[in-house]
Amino acid sequence: MGSTTASVRTGAPGSPRERCLTMATVNPHVKAVEYAVRGPIVTRAGDLERALRQGQNQSFTEVIKANIGDAHAMGQQPITFLRQVVALCCFPELLESPSFPDDAKQRAQRILQDCGGQSLGSYSASQGVECIRRDIADYITHRDQGVPSDWNNIYLTTGASDGIMSILKLIVSGQGSSRTGVMIPIPQYPLYSAAISELEAVHINYYLDEDHCWALDIEELQRAYLTAKQQCQPRVLCIINPGNPTGRTLGFVTLGLTGGFLVYQDNVYALDCRFHSFKKVLYEMGPEYFNNVELASFHSTSKGYTGECGFRGGYMEVLNMDPQVEAQLVKLLSVRLCPPVPGQAAMDVIVNPPKVHEPSYAQFTKEKNSVLDVLAHKAMLTERILNSVPGIKCNPVQGAMYAFPQIFIPPRAIQEAQSRSLAPDMLYCLKLLEETGICVVPGSGFGQREGTFHFRLDMNTLELYSNIMLT
């Protein structure tokens, strides 16, 4: 293989000095994507953090990143049992160690037995490790009080985002007025709007009812659907329950729908709320619905009580999908080969926690309840603190890990924002950041009724911001 030196000009955009990829040539659908959770305000927060580290004086000593629900970064401790199982899977020599409990070892051995070569380093099937898919189906059956779940309908994913993106990618088609429309709640989690932009689908906004604690309003759904029908083909109804950013937990709502989304099912803690899965709702509506409505539901290791965002574990359950379309889904997933196997293992622990007679049960339950209690306490306190600040009004937070308070911005500040070509809530959040070090995301990144302004705040940072808010 000596050296074959040959100089070639492909004749492509002239001299190599001209860039091929510029803002003029970059994919316009990528340009159209907006993603507020990690947007300009977060960049500014990073700048301020660096400045603080370099000794610059600020009116605060720490930047508090309440922009993202990153539980562990905010000090939440991992669930011991989960980490034990994943560590055992990573380094099976630990199966000999007396310092690991037997139930953790059994879980790890069971997962490894279903991995190629009994190694977490093998590709899994694109749908995920079989025993984990079975555990998830059992978990869902139990969650829905016996409504059956088939493991063949379960797909492991790289966090929930990846599953949501794959399903949307499958559905989007058509041109002009037959282009696929996706109904999303306003406010929404910006992954949905980003995915819709990237896929060139049509946004259909339906507004949640802030005056009734962000309730889902059936008439508003119908209005949005009928309006959208004139300019696109509405084919997906996306529901986030418990709500992100609203923290609302939906009651029992019955819908005739053509698709759906669902996340955050483990984080419901308001006393008078319980989680109703859409699947169970369909079941109770009868076989005409349960056997026909196409439903995809999502869950992840990030947003339950475990808060294991970095593992990028997640799953989806897909109901009533045309088998030929399902084959297309499998093909699409297989191009990315498989979801990360350590994240799959973490997901397995969440759906298959220690049982009452097992050695890790007591500690696991204590740790889980402690996380949920802290979240419930923070939810209450967040609402109270925010409502004590003049110009802020916050609905009760019933689930998930966010609050989405409304802020009243005086006309002079609105004018200032306009003169600086900023959304008024962006200016508010920038000022909050510059003056207090608290980084929250402007409501405009999630969507809000015109003329209203909000921000989203991760409740995990409560200890950090509460002093500042109260003073």
Add this chain to the structure above:
Amino acid sequence: MGSTTASVRTGAPGSPRERCLTMATVNPHVKAVEYAVRGPIVTRAGDLERALRQGQNQSFTEVIKANIGDAHAMGQQPITFLRQVVALCCFPELLESPSFPDDAKQRAQRILQDCGGQSLGSYSASQGVECIRRDIADYITHRDQGVPSDWNNIYLTTGASDGIMSILKLIVSGQGSSRTGVMIPIPQYPLYSAAISELEAVHINYYLDEDHCWALDIEELQRAYLTAKQQCQPRVLCIINPGNPTGRTLGFVTLGLTGGFLVYQDNVYALDCRFHSFKKVLYEMGPEYFNNVELASFHSTSKGYTGECGFRGGYMEVLNMDPQVEAQLVKLLSVRLCPPVPGQAAMDVIVNPPKVHEPSYAQFTKEKNSVLDVLAHKAMLTERILNSVPGIKCNPVQGAMYAFPQIFIPPRAIQEAQSRSLAPDMLYCLKLLEETGICVVPGSGFGQREGTFHFRLDMNTLELYSNIMLT
């Protein structure tokens, strides 16, 4: 939140009995995706495996999955040091354990210090954990004998596939004859063609020279470029080195190019070969090239000697990208939040292995060399065995983990395939599977010159198939 039951017909496609998502309405670009590595032949292999398990008689006792480079599934042992570091990161209580070596503990502590809340469960920055990005830049600088690498240009990814997909997504734009064209080698790894289909870009095939051990031929590149220019805007040149599926390691080739891809850099083992990075080539071509040509290079935990596919770790280095475009890339990556952090930790070990004075050095080096020696031996043996079978001709395998032998299919078999609407090499591979249990991927899934037929085979399975091939 009592129960608000309300029955709603959105009026969407009529009764719920009609499916919304069918082969008629599914995204046509998803339908157009082909991905042979996990295609119909693999489905058939799965069926045969199940049949064997259920006691059905076959002419073989085991299905040998040589369709995918899945080292651990085929018995390759993980590198101890890598797994120790990841296990320590997962379960930091092990940092107190005397059974882990100090250098593994130091690596783990260093990684955790750069994670939010010192937890692998926090989101990392979308670009990846900072100290890992720095380690990768140092590794590249060392690999290229001092050609500098800036950690700001390094992005951690979810395996290499994810990075390749993100870069392609950024580049594809335009309509009709100004649509982005992507030059890919034939044969190629089908991720590229799948991504091109999914993104509606234009495939531009350039043929590798099988008669010269799959060499990259400059005149063929020019031919492909000039032909394509008439119908699209060629903007990406994709190079796979060492080659997949060909196993070819490129010599020192000098190109004026507008983009590039590169994987598999650690698996070069043919005695007269070394790995030349495109970046170093650009450097040696002088600042006019080094400071201007836009280059993206990829690597992963899957395809080096570690074979850690399931961890989905990987990175890319991006050179000379317009800063505004780079901001678009960061935004695109941030929608998926971050790559799996355990995979990032695994990647760190690969670029920052034990040093000569550290306690794990001896064992690490022994394990690494053993994997590479075995691969080199298998490469030689694979070539010899395949060439001993009548009707098969195989080039020497110099790198990566695959062989891509040519098969000569008699006219009668070609007729039979045509009458069954199968590609002739698909029929060949199906028969090989049905008769011997060996699952390989037909060359048509990778592309091949018209009238020639091949299959791709994972060399890791050598022990398993060699007996069958020789008898």
